[in-house]
Amino acid sequence: MSQAIEIRRRRRWFGGREGAQKRFVAGVTLPAIAFMLVFSLLPIVWAFALAFFDFSPRRAGTPFLGLGGNNPFVGLEHFRQMLDTSTGQSVQVSQFHTALKVTLAFAFLVVPLNLAITLPLAAMIESVHERVKPVFRTVFFLPVLASSVGVAIIWVFVLHPQNGLLNGIIRAFTGKTTQIGWITDARLVFLGIPVALIAVIVAYLWQDIGYNLVIFIAALQAIPQSVKDAARVDGASAWQTFRHITLPLLMPTILLTSILTMISAFQVFDLFQVMTDGGPQDQTRALSLDIYQEAFRFQKMGWAAAVSVVLFALVFVISLAQTRLLRSRWEY
């Protein structure tokens, strides 16, 4: 009989423990779910909903999220306008087209340039003496840690037409007086790309390469030296070893970093706003800047939300395509 009591007591005891665990899980997850609903799910759904309304926060709409009433439902009108390529298009549409081109050009130039710099640079840093390795790594990594506003302000001064470092260096080498307005002169175009955009790309690369650099250095360190030594003993040249041993082993890392670099390149805002604020003549008006200005300068939040949906779709499609493309190359 005492045994039965003991069993029952133990069962209750375990039950109590499970109850405590359940309460703990509920106590942690329920607030988290409530939080995610308000600050993650709601904004996503709301952003897509806004895209279908002519919404301005200055106008009071219906009590339901301010949508409707003075902020009327316009359906697919915003997206229809985006496809309007006629000459009679409104300013916001032509600026959107410009922004789309700027962002695509920026991202498609930044990613290959970034990889073309960081991969060899990582290999070089990886092969110098252990003692000086951290010195080089820090020099290239420091801009990653700096405030991007600070970085942008430094670059504006480096590129200053009269007192800037770049024109000073050019003068020192050529002996000619140069007053090139790298980020202010809309007439400057190189290979069809506005020089102002190139300047932002250079500043962005300067700020961003350290990030991929440390990732590639870590990936290179993960490759066992014995594998490379074996290839060398078999008579492979340095280049062949890199091409046939190191590169294939790095492929997963290259894939991931190129996707991450592309995604962040699509969203760059700080450098564009501080360095050029979209100028000269909208030559550097990136999508993120377009969204910010439409929403907060002109209060056209419905339109801005539609543009942000396009940005989201772009990021999504391109990262999918990139995954496919690079994966098919590396799994033969």
Next chain:
Amino acid sequence: MATTSERVPVSERRDEPRRSGVGRYRASRGLLYVVLIVLGIVAALPFVWMFLSSFKSAAEIRQVPPTFWPQEGTLDNYRTILNDPELPLWLFYKNSAFIAIMNTIATLFTGSILGYVFAKFEFRGRQALFWFILGTMMIPSQVTMLPGYLILMQLRLLNNPWGLIIPSFISAFAVFVMRQFIVSIPNDEIYSARVDGASEWRIYRSIVLPQLGAPLATLGMLTFMFNWNAYLWPLIVLTQPNKRTLPIILYWYSTQHSSQVNLVMAASVLIVIPVLIVFALSQKWIVRGLTLTGGK
């Protein structure tokens, strides 16, 4: 580029003592250092230029052609900024620090406790919730920025530092990283603590948390740095000048003094450099955190 494998294996060197091979090896080593040093100087130049320019006088900074070294170094720029009543730097340091520290504490707490729950408990909807939290990382901030602003407007949290803290209470990245680490904590430790009668909260605090020192430090540094440097979201939420954070103030100051670049450079040094030194010293932790995302 091919220099990684330029390192001659010891065995090979012993077998064929060819002078020319070693000589070529030395030459390419030398070239490697030259290239790296040149690139390093180019990379460091903008910072050096900012630093040197902050000691130039107003007349010298406008000189054409520009000077590189300050001809007569002066601390006037720093004096002007530190005495500028329109630029109470300590206030903006305080604003930035408050937001960054609170965000770091919140992220570390929610990340570790949610990571623990996802790693060590079975409950209905666990997978779905975990993937939903991870999925939010895919959404560009420009998409959620507009409704985020409207939500803060409804909650009357615009122009309030809490408006920058509350919406980022849970970081998907932190939850993910913490879960990865907590999975490797042995279940036995948790079971035996439970048998000893420790409460679930106690197990989290005294068994799980103490084992997370390294990942917490890494994540803490990353979160702090990210918030300290944040620009777009604070720009939208904080429109009152005295509520603003350092990056916004730096941009504002640069537009106010666009013709006095010497002052702007000194302000940049004061705003960017102190924390940059702290970040550089804790580089090891930050790099570890970044490679975590880039790794597999």
